[in-house]
Amino acid sequence: MEIFGIPVQALMGQLLIGLINGSFYALLSLGLAVIFGLLNIINFAHGAFYMMGAFGAYLLLNKLGLNYWWALLVSPIAIGAIGVLIERTMLSRLYQLDHLYGLLLTFGLALILQGLFRNEFGSSGLPYAIPPQLQGGQNLGFMFLPNYRAWVIVASLVVCLTTWFVIEHTRLGGYLRAATENPQLVQAFGINVPRMITLTFGFGVGLAALAGVMAAPIYQVGPLMGADLIIVVFAVVVIGGMGSIMGSIVTGFGLGLVEGLTKVFYPEASTTVIFIIMTIVLLIRPAGLFGAQK
Amino acid sequence: MKRKLLCSLIAGLGLGLGGLAHAEISGGVVKVGVLSDMSGPYADLSGPGSVVAAKMAVEDYLKATGSKLKIEIVSADHQNKPDVGSSITRKWIDSEGVDMILDVPTSSVMLAVAQVVKDKNSIMVNSTGGSSDMTGKACTPNTVHWTYDTWMLAHGTGSAVVKSGGDSWFFLTADYAFGHALEKDTSEVVKANGGKVLGSVKVPLGTTDFSSFLLQAQSSKAKIVGLANAGNDTINSIKQASEFGLVAGGQKMAGLLVFLSDIHGLGLQTAQGLNLTETFYWDLNDGTRAWSKRFGALHGGKMPTMVQAGVYAGLLHYLKAVDAIQEDKDGAKVVAEMKKLPTDDPLFGKGEIRVDGRKIHPAYLFEVKTPAESKYPWDYYKLVQTIPADQAFRPLKDGGCPLVK
Numbered sequence: 001m002e003i004f005g006i007p008v009q010a011l012m013g014q015l016l017i018g019l020i021n022g023s024f025y026a027l028l029s030l031g032l033a034v035i036f037g038l039l040n041i042i043n044f045a046h047g048a049f050y051m052m053g054a055f056g057a058y059l060l061l062n063k064l065g066l067n068y069w070w071a072l073l074v075s076p077i078a079i080g081a082i083g084v085l086i087e088r089t090m091l092s093r094l095y096q097l098d099h100l101y102g103l104l105l106t107f108g109l110a111l112i113l114q115g116l117f118r119n120e121f122g123s124s125g126l127p128y129a130i131p132p133q134l135q136g137g138q139n140l141g142f143m144f145l146p147n148y149r150a151w152v153i154v155a156s157l158v159v160c161l162t163t164w165f166v167i168e169h170t171r172l173g174g175y176l177r178a179a180t181e182n183p184q185l186v187q188a189f190g191i192n193v194p195r196m197i198t199l200t201f202g203f204g205v206g207l208a209a210l211a212g213v214m215a216a217p218i219y220q221v222g223p224l225m226g227a228d229l230i231i232v233v234f235a236v237v238v239i240g241g242m243g244s245i246m247g248s249i250v251t252g253f254g255l256g257l258v259e260g261l262t263k264v265f266y267p268e269a270s271t272t273v274i275f276i277i278m279t280i281v282l283l284i285r286p287a288g289l290f291g292a293q294k
Numbered sequence: 295m296k297r298k299l300l301c302s303l304i305a306g307l308g309l310g311l312g313g314l315a316h317a318e319i320s321g322g323v324v325k326v327g328v329l330s331d332m333s334g335p336y337a338d339l340s341g342p343g344s345v346v347a348a349k350m351a352v353e354d355y356l357k358a359t360g361s362k363l364k365i366e367i368v369s370a371d372h373q374n375k376p377d378v379g380s381s382i383t384r385k386w387i388d389s390e391g392v393d394m395i396l397d398v399p400t401s402s403v404m405l406a407v408a409q410v411v412k413d414k415n416s417i418m419v420n421s422t423g424g425s426s427d428m429t430g431k432a433c434t435p436n437t438v439h440w441t442y443d444t445w446m447l448a449h450g451t452g453s454a455v456v457k458s459g460g461d462s463w464f465f466l467t468a469d470y471a472f473g474h475a476l477e478k479d480t481s482e483v484v485k486a487n488g489g490k491v492l493g494s495v496k497v498p499l500g501t502t503d504f505s506s507f508l509l510q511a512q513s514s515k516a517k518i519v520g521l522a523n524a525g526n527d528t529i530n531s532i533k534q535a536s537e538f539g540l541v542a543g544g545q546k547m548a549g550l551l552v553f554l555s556d557i558h559g560l561g562l563q564t565a566q567g568l569n570l571t572e573t574f575y576w577d578l579n580d581g582t583r584a585w586s587k588r589f590g591a592l593h594g595g596k597m598p599t600m601v602q603a604g605v606y607a608g609l610l611h612y613l614k615a616v617d618a619i620q621e622d623k624d625g626a627k628v629v630a631e632m633k634k635l636p637t638d639d640p641l642f643g644k645g646e647i648r649v650d651g652r653k654i655h656p657a658y659l660f661e662v663k664t665p666a667e668s669k670y671p672w673d674y675y676k677l678v679q680t681i682p683a684d685q686a687f688r689p690l691k692d693g694g695c696p697l698v699k
Contacts, residue, residue, distance in 0.1 A: 010513050017505045115333075124338040125529060127561035130537065137539060143509060144539045218537065219502055220529050220559060224335075228502050263506035268469055270506075271498040 013143030014264045015257060020149045022256020023156035024211055028229065029236040029248040030160055031207035034167070037243030038180050038200050041091060042099055044106040046233070047226025048113040049205045052079050053212025054221045055117060058128050068131035068217070075213045076206040083205025087198050110227070117223035125222030152214055159210065160249045167245055176200060235278045241291020251289060320391060320623045323364045324616055326352075326609060327392040329382060329407065330422070332371035335525040336399045339553040340422045344397045344605045345369045346593045350585075351609040361617050368392065374399070376406035383410045393622040394419065394612055397605050401425035401472055405432055412436045417625040419612055421604030424472065424524075424551065426479075426688060429652040433695035435626045440653045441604030442573050444476055445688040447550050450571030452483035454659040454679050455518055455548050461487075463548075464516035465494035466507055466531055468523035473497075476522040476550050492516045497523070504531040508538050517545060524551045529560055536564045553599045557662055557674050565674075568662040573655055573686070574600035574641055575675050581640030597672040607639040608653070645683060650695035657686035 028050060035043045056075030060066040066074065086109070094101045130148045137146040167173035176196060179186045183193045212226075219225055236255055240247030255274050262270040269276075281289060328348050330340045345367065352365045368390070372379035379398065386392035387410075395411060395418040398404045404423030411418045412434040419438045420428065426443035463484050467477045473496075481491045492514045495507045508531070511519045519540060521528050528549055535547055549556075552570040576586035576597040585606075589598045598606075615631040616622050629651070637645045637653065645655040660675035668674065690698055 007513075010509070013509050014506055017503075017509065020505070021503050118333060118337075122338045123333070123335050124555050124559040125526065127533075127559060127564065129561070129563065137537075144512070144543070146537045146539070148537065149505075218534065220526060220533060222526065224526075225502070228500060260506055264510070267495050267507065268498060271500055 009142035011264065013140075014260045016143065016145065017149075018257040018260020018263075019253060020153055020256070021259060022253035023153050024215060024229070024252075025233060025236050025256055026160050026249045026252025027156045027211040027214070028208060028233040029240065029252050030163055030245065031204040031211075032233060032237050033240070033243055033245055033248040034163070034207070035201060035204035036237070037245065038176055039091075039197055040095070040099065040180075041102040041106070041201075043204070044103055044230070045086075045110040045113065046106075046205075046208050047228075047230030048110040049079055049083065049208040049226070050212040050215070050229065051117065051223060051226035052082070052113065053209025054128070054216040054219075054225060055121070055212075056209060057213045057216045058126055058221045061128070068213075071213050071216075072210070076209040079209035079212075080202040080206030084198055084202040087201040091201065092194070092198070110230075114223050114227060121223060123223065125220030125225075128216040128221050130217040148217060152218075155214065156211075159207070160252075163207070164245045164249060232274055235274045239274075239278050239281045239288055241288025244288065244290040244292075247288060247290025318621065318623070319363070319616070320393060323366050323391070324394075324613070324622050325366045325368065325390070325392045326394050326396055326612075327383075327386045328367060328369040328396045328605070329372050329379060329386075330369065330397045331374050331399050332369070334374050336374070336422065338555040338559070339599045340397055340399045340601050340605075343589075343593050343596065343598060343602045344421070346589060347598065347602045347606040348396060348609050350589065350592070351606045351613070355610055355613045359614075359617070361613070363613065363617060365613070372398070372400075372403050374403060376402045379403035380406045380410045383407050383416075384414075387411075387414045387416050393417070394609075394625075394628075396609060397421050397601070398423055399601070401427075404428060408432065408434055408437050411625065415625045417612070417628055419608040421608055422601040425475070426693070429648070429650040430688075430693035430695055433650045433693070433697055435651075435697060436629055437651045438608065438629060438632060438647055438653060439651050440608040441601050442571075442657070443652075443687070444472070444479060444551075446573075446657055446686055447571055448476060448479035449483050449688075450657045450659055450681055450686065451548050451550055451569055452480040452520075453487050454571070454681070455546075455569055456484055456487040456489040458678075460518040460546060460548070461489035462516045463489060463491045463518045463520050464511045464514040465491070465520045465522050466504065466511060467494050467496050468527055469496040469498050472524065473522045477520070480520055480522065480550060494522075497527070499527075501527070502530060504534045505538060507531075508535050508540060511535075512538065512540055512543065512545070518548050519545055520548045520550060521552075522550050525556075528552055529556055532560055532568065533564050541567055553601070554597060554672075554674065555599050558596075558672070562663060562665045562668055562674065565662045566664045569659065569678070570662070571657055571659050571681075572600045572675075573657045574598075574603040575658065575660065575677075576603075577673065577675070578658070578677075585640055595671075603641045607637070607641050610639050611635070611637050611647075648690055649697055650690060650693055651697075652687055652690075652693075654683050654687055656683045657681040 053075050057071035060071045134148040179193045187193045240251035262273045328345050330344050331337050332341050370382045398420050399422035401424050421441045424444050426445040428439045465477045467473045547568050549570045557565050619631050633647045642655040647653050659679040661678050
């Protein structure tokens with residue numbers, strides 16, 4: 001059986017791969033959406049934090065002998081702590097100003113961080129092996145699915161849905177959302193709003209670092225790995241609706257699929273297709289697919 | 295207005311004097327400019343390591359010959375942009391007394407700099423640029439192309455792989471001029487040797503995930519997956535091919551442009567079994583080993599790539615030519631002398647520079663070792679076949695270089 005000249009089996013494989021890439025988009029755009037939704041900061045340094053997460057895994061393995069599973073825990077916490085430091089010392093001074101200032105600051109930070117890592121580690125990147133427990137793969141009949149990729153889909157889905165649940169359906173999430181609507185009022189109830197915002201930023205950064213650790217065995221751990229991805233991820237966030245948590249998860253996975261199909265039918269367009277969709281969505285629904293129209 | 299007049303007067307005077315000047319070392323110093331990618335994707339394979347190689351060449355030359363030449367090295371980052379490369383070249387030649395441009399990765403920058411160098415009758419000895427047009431339709435009397443080119447890569451890897459049984463190919467091609475050219479050249483070689491091309495996929499530049507394309511390569515059932523790409527694209531496609539079990543499933547990867555630094559970045563676990571062609575490998579013989587260990591000592595323990603070796607050998611030969619005619623200003627004249635003198639250095643052996651500017655030496659087909667075969671640091675390649683110098687590069691008559699009569 002064939003669809004447009006492509007055997008169904010091959011197509012199934014491509015859809016699955018699209019889903020895997022989508023899980024990275026979802027994980028990264030989730031962090032961006034959390035930060036934008038709750039802090040109103042357009043975090044251009046997100047790609048750099050993702051890159052640092054991957055380097056964190058590399059350094060933990062090669063300097064301290066801590067394996068992948070430790071890195072999954074330690075690297076996001078460490079990079080998240082750096083995020084907290086940056087929020088306290090720099091970003092917190094910009095909340096009263098225009099969005100553009102936050103954008104400029106984070107963009108500059110991203111360039112500096114990438115430059116520092118390039119200076120130290122070179123440009124061709126460093127190898128990071130797939131953890132032994134996840135090596136090999138399953139023959140699904142229609143494709144060979146590496147175990148590691150299957151793990152990435154599952155892990156990313158769990159993290160995304162947990163985050164969504166916490167923010168939309170728990171008391172803590174309620175405080176967070178209330179604090180973005182009206183910080184003075186929430187503060188009046190005795191809640192430490194600045195601390196909550198700082199921790200939220202740290203959490204968003206930690207999510208980026210987590211995606212970085214998960215990406216380390218698939219891509220080369222290199223200083224520019226985040227810069228390659230961040231533009232696409234921004235498109236995902238815009239299509240999903242800036243600040244919408246569920247929007248960014250659904251569009252992340254959805255666009256991964258669309259991109260995967262483009263790679264089969266017209267590979268030359270596979271890096272542009274997301275931006276074409278972004279343009280169309282912005283023309284029809286300027287607030288994004290899941291964004292609230294204001 | 296007056297000042298402008300004065301300026302042009304002085305400039306005119308300079309031109310007139312320049313015309314009168316006879317053979318000499320300009321400014322008493324031979325100034326060499328290493329123009330490279332100092333911070334981008336090619337910085338590891340050329341970049342700062344090329345500067346180290348150039349410094350070694352100067353030191354070795356002065357020690358070996360006892361020459362009285364005063365030699366100075368400067369370097370700059372062209373950021374892989376043709377406009378940046380040409381303007382640095384202009385500034386160097388016009389106001390900083392640079393006599394020769396060395397290294398210059400990235401084909402587009404190489405071709406742009408070649409034009410400037412020709413207009414100003416200076417010299418470029420190119421080691422890292424790839425396009426074989428440099429000694430074809432774009433050849434100039436002011437340029438020497440030292441280490442490798444796309445024709446050599448396609449023929450070296452292509453024909454050797456087909457002859458060893460890899461007679462069906464699928465290409466992963468970077469979707470821009472360099473990738474297309476490499477795919478076209480290699481396809482021709484594959485077909486000429488009795489193999490067939492089952493298909494290809496054009497991958498946009500900046501793609502990070504190759505799994506979808508690898509799956510297409512896998513379902514093509516081709517014995518060989520040819521990588522017509524470079525730098526990080528090559529690294530990522532090899533890494534992910536190993537993840538998706540292409541090599542384990544019996545397919546082989548053929549990297550059409552792979553450098554030692556790429557293999558170092560990948561690690562042997564991932565890169566093993568890869569076929570590739572280079573013109574220099576540090577562990578080839580006693581001469582290359584001795585030189586490479588000295589290089590490593592000056593460059594953080596890293597072994598040199600073939601293009602860094604080419605920077606060394608190219609500069610050495612240039613200095614011989616300058617010393618022979620005691621002249622560094624008339625670029626075309628120095629290049630003519632370089633073509634007249636036979637080349638001889640510990641890294642590439644004995645060779646020659648053809649009238650079209652092509653440096654001729656043997657090329658080697660290597661296979662990347664398995665982790666078990668690798669006995670010491672940087673022990674990465676085993677030699678599969680030596681391609682003799684007279685077959686490694688495109689025949690003189692086929693290039694279409696106007697200098698060939």
